[in-house]
Amino acid sequence: MAHLVEISDPADPRLADYRDLRDVELRKSLEAEHGLFLAEGEKVVRRAVESGHPVRSLLMAPRWLDGLADVLDRTEAPCYVVSEDLAEEVTGFHVHRGALASLERRPLPSVDEVLAGARTVLVLEDVIDHTNVGAILRSGAALGVDAVLLAPRCADPLYRRAIKVAMGAVFQLPWTRLTEWYDALPDLSARGFTTVALTLAPDARPIEECVAGLDKVALVLGSEGHGLSQRWQQAADRRAIIPMSAGVDSLNVAASSAVACYVVARRS
Amino acid sequence: MAHLVEISDPADPRLADYRDLRDVELRKSLEAEHGLFLAEGEKVVRRAVESGHPVRSLLMAPRWLDGLADVLDRTEAPCYVVSEDLAEEVTGFHVHRGALASLERRPLPSVDEVLAGARTVLVLEDVIDHTNVGAILRSGAALGVDAVLLAPRCADPLYRRAIKVAMGAVFQLPWTRLTEWYDALPDLSARGFTTVALTLAPDARPIEECVAGLDKVALVLGSEGHGLSQRWQQAADRRAIIPMSAGVDSLNVAASSAVACYVVARRS
Numbered sequence: 001m002a003h004l005v006e007i008s009d010p011a012d013p014r015l016a017d018y019r020d021l022r023d024v025e026l027r028k029s030l031e032a033e034h035g036l037f038l039a040e041g042e043k044v045v046r047r048a049v050e051s052g053h054p055v056r057s058l059l060m061a062p063r064w065l066d067g068l069a070d071v072l073d074r075t076e077a078p079c080y081v082v083s084e085d086l087a088e089e090v091t092g093f094h095v096h097r098g099a100l101a102s103l104e105r106r107p108l109p110s111v112d113e114v115l116a117g118a119r120t121v122l123v124l125e126d127v128i129d130h131t132n133v134g135a136i137l138r139s140g141a142a143l144g145v146d147a148v149l150l151a152p153r154c155a156d157p158l159y160r161r162a163i164k165v166a167m168g169a170v171f172q173l174p175w176t177r178l179t180e181w182y183d184a185l186p187d188l189s190a191r192g193f194t195t196v197a198l199t200l201a202p203d204a205r206p207i208e209e210c211v212a213g214l215d216k217v218a219l220v221l222g223s224e225g226h227g228l229s230q231r232w233q234q235a236a237d238r239r240a241i242i243p244m245s246a247g248v249d250s251l252n253v254a255a256s257s258a259v260a261c262y263v264v265a266r267r268s
Numbered sequence: 269m270a271h272l273v274e275i276s277d278p279a280d281p282r283l284a285d286y287r288d289l290r291d292v293e294l295r296k297s298l299e300a301e302h303g304l305f306l307a308e309g310e311k312v313v314r315r316a317v318e319s320g321h322p323v324r325s326l327l328m329a330p331r332w333l334d335g336l337a338d339v340l341d342r343t344e345a346p347c348y349v350v351s352e353d354l355a356e357e358v359t360g361f362h363v364h365r366g367a368l369a370s371l372e373r374r375p376l377p378s379v380d381e382v383l384a385g386a387r388t389v390l391v392l393e394d395v396i397d398h399t400n401v402g403a404i405l406r407s408g409a410a411l412g413v414d415a416v417l418l419a420p421r422c423a424d425p426l427y428r429r430a431i432k433v434a435m436g437a438v439f440q441l442p443w444t445r446l447t448e449w450y451d452a453l454p455d456l457s458a459r460g461f462t463t464v465a466l467t468l469a470p471d472a473r474p475i476e477e478c479v480a481g482l483d484k485v486a487l488v489l490g491s492e493g494h495g496l497s498q499r500w501q502q503a504a505d506r507r508a509i510i511p512m513s514a515g516v517d518s519l520n521v522a523a524s525s526a527v528a529c530y531v532v533a534r535r536s
Contacts, residue, residue: 139523142512242530244410255407255526258519262510262527 002058002072002079004065010089014080017102018059021091021160028156035105037158045101046071047168053103061087064098105158108176111149118146118174119216120265121193123184125232126153126223127253133157134165135254136221141169143258144265148175149218151184185220185235193218197228197236198260200250204241207260211240211267219264224253270326270340270347272333278357282348285370286327289359289428296424303373305426313369314339315436321371329355332366373426376444379417386414386442387484388533389461391452393500394421394491395521401425402433403522404489409437411526412533416443417486419452453488453503461486465496465504466528468518472509475528479508479535487532492521 007015017036020026031037036056039048045068049055055077060068061084072079087095115121122145127133133155140148148157154177155162157170178184185195196210197220211217220236222228233239242251242259251259275283285304288294299305304324307316313336317323323345328336329352340347355363383389390413395401401423408416416425422445423430425438446452453463464478465488479485488504490496501507510519510527519527 135520135523139519142519142523143510143527144513242411245412251407251410251526252403255403255410255522258523258526259411259530262530 002055002075002077004081005078006081008082008086010086014057014078015059015082015090017056018087018090018100019092022093028159031159036102037105037163038160039101039103040095040099040160040164042067042099044163044168045099047171048101048103048163049074051171053106053171056102056104058099058101059087060099061095068099109174111176111178114147114149114174114176115191120145120261121147121149121188121216121218122257122261123149123151123178123188123195123218123220124154125151125221125228127221128153128155129224130155130159130162131165132224132252132254133159134162134170136257137162137166137169137173137175139254139258140261141166141173143261145173145219145261148173149184149188150175150177152178152181182231183235185218185232185237188218189237192216194238195220195236196238196240196264197233198222198241198256199228199233199239200241201233201239204239206243207240207263208267210238211264214267217264217267219260221253221257221260270323270343270345272349273346274349276350276354278354282325282346283327283350283358285324286355286358286368287360290361295427299427304370305373305431306428307369307371308363308367308428308432310335310367312431312436313367315439316369316371316431317342319439321374321439324370324372326367326369327355328367329363336367377442379444379446382415382417382442382444383459388413388529389415389417389456389484389486390525390529391417391419391446391456391463391486391488392422393419393489393496395489396421396423397492398423398427398430399433400492400520400522401427402430402438404525405430405434405437405441405443407522407526408529409434409441411529413441413487413529416441417452417456418443418445420446420449450499451503453486453500453505456486457505460484462506463488463504464506464508464532465501466490466509466524467496467501467507468509469501469507472507474511475508475531476535478506479532482535485532485535487528489521489525489528 039045049071055075057077058079122140193216194214195218307313317339323343325345326347390408456463461484462482463486
């Protein structure tokens with residue numbers, strides 16, 4: 001079981017993993033360098049620990065110890081017990097849901113492993129907002145997606161904010177990062193997937209029609225601002241659109257992905 | 269056309285409408301008291317002004333004047349021209365998309381007006397997060413909803429953040445607030461709508477099946493945390509669920525509403 005360590009000095013070096021959590025750029029380099037990621041909130045901390053990622057440490061105020069007793073039982077890592085004020089001073093924000101954990105990243109699985117047995121795959125090109133990546137993973141997991149592939153520039157699903165919005169779906173849904181961008185879609189076609197790009201291109205057809213009767217489908221979504229790159233739009237086997245009312249710009253990427261996953265997962 | 273007024277003193281009382289925009293509680297009372305709302309960003313400011321709400325004033329840095337020349341042409345209101353630093357000092361945040369406008373609220377339309385001719389209506393019970401209200405309005409407008417009714421405790425769609433996330437859909441989609449909560453759904457049934465509550469209740473049926481063949485539908489969504497009240501779940505004509513994968517908690521309300529609007533608008 002975790003050993004409890006009370007800390008009252010905000011400068012204590014053992015708190016290094018938890019510093020300045022709102023400084024996105026600092027955190028990205030710190031977490032990459034140390035191969036760690038942070039989970040926040042009782043439910044997400046539990047799922048992260050249960051997922052088997054080695055635990056570096058936990059951090060919480062005393063009143064959260066009881067509710068997380070089952071989690072503390074599962075690990076030998078230190079649990080730093082601090083006041084809520086100290087937690088806020090170190091992390092830079094008020095930790096609403098009480099607990100934080102720092103965990104080790106593991107090597108990402110290969111594309112082969114992630115695709116094994118998958119029939120419905122989501123491929124994200126350059127979704128750069130952590131909230132959107134989290135929301136898309138949560139919807140994908142709920143709506144029947146089997147695996148997710150991320151293009152090289154897509155935001156990190158293990159970033160604290162993404163994990164939180166995903167409600168831990170990042171530990172449930174197999175995913176990995178593509179190392180290669182240019183031929184990623186032809187590679188999926190060669191593996192037997194029909195790649196279906198969601199786009200506003202004039203030749204796009206309604207998504208229900210595009211996926212009807214298909215066996216293995218890779219649904220391909222682009223970035224928040226500009227959608228898919230020209231290369232990916234052209235490399236996809238089919239171009240699909242969610243039919244929309246006149247005069248509306250578009251759906252945001254999280255809403256589009258929820259609708260598209262629903263339609264694709266229920267294709268007949 | 270708007271008259272340009274350069275202001276260099278952050279304490280200038282003419283800037284009162286734009287103070288402390290991140291202080292949600294302060295803003296709620298200030299905006300209610302003065303009957304105003306704020307639009308933020310070039311596109312949203314344009315839509316707000318075009319919607320016909322009387323303009324109290326605009327506020328922008330000099331470099332945004334050209335892009336908004338068409339908007340400035342349409343109004344007699346003052347446009348306060350300030351440095352970006354001063355804008356940040358007054359509002360409390362960096363105004364990314366350049367322009368702000370303060371506009372007058374108008375009396376809300378009656379339920380009768382909003383429902384005239386509507387075949388697909390969205391009813392929100394206690395969605396209290398402005399981002400979610402905005403996202404739901406945007407998806408509703410894109411996916412074929414004709415009108416929106418908000419329960420008394422639902423968040424304000426004219427709050428700056430909601431308008432921004434909705435990308436102005438709040439000016440496009442007819443909406444109003446219900447004054448009565450308890451009998452709101454029976455009242456809709458009496459007007460010829462089949463009320464369909466989205467819920468995780470055990471007797472809920474898949475939403476496609478629930479809405480097949482219906483003419484006028486009111487799709488009813490509940491709050492972020494606890495979903496619909498018992499009263500509304502029981503008062504609805506039908507209870508519907510979006511079928512989900514095992515082991516996933518649920519979709520968030522913005523994703524559920526996008527999927528549900530898509531399904532309901534395409535009912536046959």
